[in-house]
Amino acid sequence: MxxxxxxxxxxxxxxxxxxxxxxxxxxxxxxxxxxxxxxxxxxxxxxxxxxxxxxxxxxxxxxxxxxxxxxxxxxxxxxxxxxxxxxxxxxxxxxxxxxxxxxxxxxxxxxxxxxxxxxxxxxxxxxxxxxxxxxxxxxxxxxxxxxxxxxxxxxxxxxxxxxxxxxxxxxxxxxxxxxxxxxxxxxxxxxxxxxxxxxxxxxxxxxxxxxxxxxxxxxxxxxxxxxxxxxxxxxxxxxxxxxxxxxxxxxxxxxxxxxxxxxxxxxxxxxxASWPGRFQRVRLGTGPELILDGAHNVGAMEVLCATLQEECPGVQPAFILGVMADKDLEGIAARVVQRAGRVLCVPVPSERSADPARLVAVCRAAAPTLPVEACGSLREALDRVQGEALAVVTGSLYLVGEALELLEGQAGGVRDEKGLNTWTGPVAPTAVSPR
CATH class of the missing domain: 3.40.1190.10 (Mur-like, catalytic domain)
Incomplete structure (x- = not known):
């Protein structure tokens, strides 16, 4: 084999x-x-x-x-x-x-x-x-x-x-x-x-x-x-x-x-000790500094926003946000809009991805005056933030993985292994059982 x-x-x-x-x-x-x-x-x-x-x-x-x-x-x-x-x-x-x-x-x-x-x-x-x-x-x-x-x-x-x-x-x-x-x-x-x-x-x-x-x-x-x-x-x-x-x-x-x-x-x-995808700072060519963080639930997003305040006080970065559909979108969005200067909503490379349009609606409901837009892909969102000093890619580790692949120039290669993270067949019911 x-x-x-x-x-x-x-x-x-x-x-x-x-x-x-x-x-x-x-x-x-x-x-x-x-x-x-x-x-x-x-x-x-x-x-x-x-x-x-x-x-x-x-x-x-x-x-x-x-x-x-x-x-x-x-x-x-x-x-x-x-x-x-x-x-x-x-x-x-x-x-x-x-x-x-x-x-x-x-x-x-x-x-x-x-x-x-x-x-x-x-x-x-x-x-x-x-x-x-x-x-x-x-x-x-x-x-x-x-x-x-x-x-x-x-x-x-x-x-x-x-x-x-x-x-x-x-x-x-x-x-x-x-x-x-x-x-x-x-x-x-x-x-x-x-x-x-x-x-x-x-x-x-x-x-x-x-x-x-x-x-x-x-x-x-x-x-x-x-x-x-x-x-x-x-x-x-x-x-x-x-x-x-x-x-x-x-x-x-x-x-x-x-x-x-x-x-x-x-x-x-x-x-x-180091660990990729956790407040990882990288740069995309001559574009903005990027922070990659796989904050995928409300608790993790709270921590990311607190770390941004600690590490980049006073800065309101662009957030490139992609989230799984089964997450607490309202709770995540409520944290994001408090720190973001603008939000670009993108799909996560997974069948379980939240629709960017739905994510836009949730973010706008949380902050009606904040600039929020939908993008068809992470690559498109990265192109749109070229004039920013700082952008944060977050909401899912799968999205962070896509960003790392783009940065390595490997996206679109014959060997796409990110999809192994997502199951596509029957899902068992809740693991919680009476005690």
């Missing part, structure tokens, strides 16, 4: 939609020889900040001399971003080999219970990390936690970044319901570290930890003023990133008996 054939096969798996449950990934892992039983994990869940916390954790462990696997989603441009060892993407050859190796196992599943794209890729990652003899794997959930395919592992620590409203169709309509799904990654006796602030969500996490005998570490605002954060500057800007860094440092310390890490490695790891 060639790499292009493997990617086409993975595209075909999107038809099986997004399903919740552990039966398929457990069975696939068993067919693969249970690689998860020979690996050590730090499992990261939460609404926002998961990727950044994973980046901090990965860099700390690498600074300490460990061989570190990193599993995250979605990818921005290339599929290989999802599976990395020491921040090196999995090779095309290994992707092709692993996809081919899984084919006989996949044929053992009945058609109406076929594994999804995410389930297949999760077990591929486990196989690869075992082959690569990783000392530790930083393991990000896809959605939720309790019934997420990544939840077949028993980690050294469970991390819950925070709880906000997102994916309510699947995770629940209250913070307590969402927290219950996220807290589903907790395992008996395994430490849990969280920076969750919302009382009703934190109550659920506390109760779950107590019932499972999990040592619980809850970080408050004082964590960002503790050493070494009191003396270092992060590459990732914003007050929220300092909390993400504090969460990573606390997690490393919580499992230090199993994975020893010195304070110098923690400090160097925090100071050197």
């Amino acid at each position: 060639t790499y292009d054939e493997a990617i086409q096969f993975l595209y075909g798996l999107r038809w099986f939609g997004a399903k919740f449950g552990l039966e398929n990934p457990r069975r696939l892992a068993a067919l693969a020889g249970h690689p998860e039983r020979r690996l050590r994990f730090v499992h990261v869940a939460g609404t926002n900040g998961k990727g950044s916390v994973c980046a901090f954790l990965e860099r700390i462990y690498r600074e300490a001399g460990y061989r570190v696997g990193l599993y995250t989603s979605p990818h921005l441009v290339r599929f290989g971003e999802r599976i990395q060892v020491n921040r090196q993407f999995i090779s095309d050859a290994d992707v092709a080999r692993l996809v081919e190796e899984m084919q006989p196992w996949l044929r053992t599943f009945p058609a109406d219970h076929h594994p999804t794209f995410f389930e297949v890729v999760t077990v591929m990652a486990l196989r690869y990390f075992e082959e690569q003899r990783c000392d530790v794997v930083v393991w990000e959930t896809g959605m939720g936690g309790r019934l997420d395919a990544t939840n077949i592992v028993t980690p050294l620590a469970s991390v819950i970044t925070n709880i906000h409203y997102d994916h309510q169709r699947w995770l629940g309509h209250t913070l307590a319901e969402i927290a219950r799904e996220k807290a589903g990654i907790l395992k008996p006796g395994v430490p849990c570290v969280t920076a969750t602030e919302a009382p009703e969500a934190l109550d659920v996490i506390r109760a779950t930890a107590l019932s499972l005998g999990c040592p619980l570490y809850v970080l408050g605002p004082e964590a960002v003023r503790a050493a070494p954060l009191d003396r270092i500057k992060l590459l990732l800007p914003g007050a929220h990133q300092r909390m993400n860094a504090a969460l990573a440092a606390a997690t490393v310390r919580a499992v230090s008996r199993v994975l020893p890490v010195g304070e110098e490695a923690i400090e160097q790891g925090l100071a050197r």
Whole structure:
């Protein structure tokens, strides 16, 4: 099998939609020889900040001399971003080999219970990390936690970044319901570290930890003023990133008996960690400076606007906004119009994209005098902001991925892998169940 054939096969798996449950990934892992039983994990869940916390954790462990696997989603441009060892993407050859190796196992599943794209890729990652003899794997959930395919592992620590409203169709309509799904990654006796602030969500996490005998570490605002954060500057800007860094440092310390890490490695790891698509500053030729940020829900957009005020005080940039149709468009727009000098609404490269015309209407309702316009594409919007000093591309990580591809001059190539992020087939009902 060639790499292009493997990617086409993975595209075909999107038809099986997004399903919740552990039966398929457990069975696939068993067919693969249970690689998860020979690996050590730090499992990261939460609404926002998961990727950044994973980046901090990965860099700390690498600074300490460990061989570190990193599993995250979605990818921005290339599929290989999802599976990395020491921040090196999995090779095309290994992707092709692993996809081919899984084919006989996949044929053992009945058609109406076929594994999804995410389930297949999760077990591929486990196989690869075992082959690569990783000392530790930083393991990000896809959605939720309790019934997420990544939840077949028993980690050294469970991390819950925070709880906000997102994916309510699947995770629940209250913070307590969402927290219950996220807290589903907790395992008996395994430490849990969280920076969750919302009382009703934190109550659920506390109760779950107590019932499972999990040592619980809850970080408050004082964590960002503790050493070494009191003396270092992060590459990732914003007050929220300092909390993400504090969460990573606390997690490393919580499992230090199993994975020893010195304070110098923690400090160097925090100071050197980077993560694309999170307040990433780039320039498009001779045009404006661009800030790329995948703020895809109300909580993330609030954080982006606060960081803009912190990093670019007094500036009202042009916002190039593309959002998924199932998001809280009114809530996102209400935050955007408070910071924007103008808004250009664009489609996201996904079947689930909100119509730019609908987004224009929502933004105009929130700020009738603000200049708001629809564009047929991100490229068109970028052309229209050439006279601006600063433009912000935001609303979806998929849109950020498209921007990065344009900046790299790769858009329109024969190998478009961004579409792998979007399922196109049947979608399972909500993961929330009576308790």
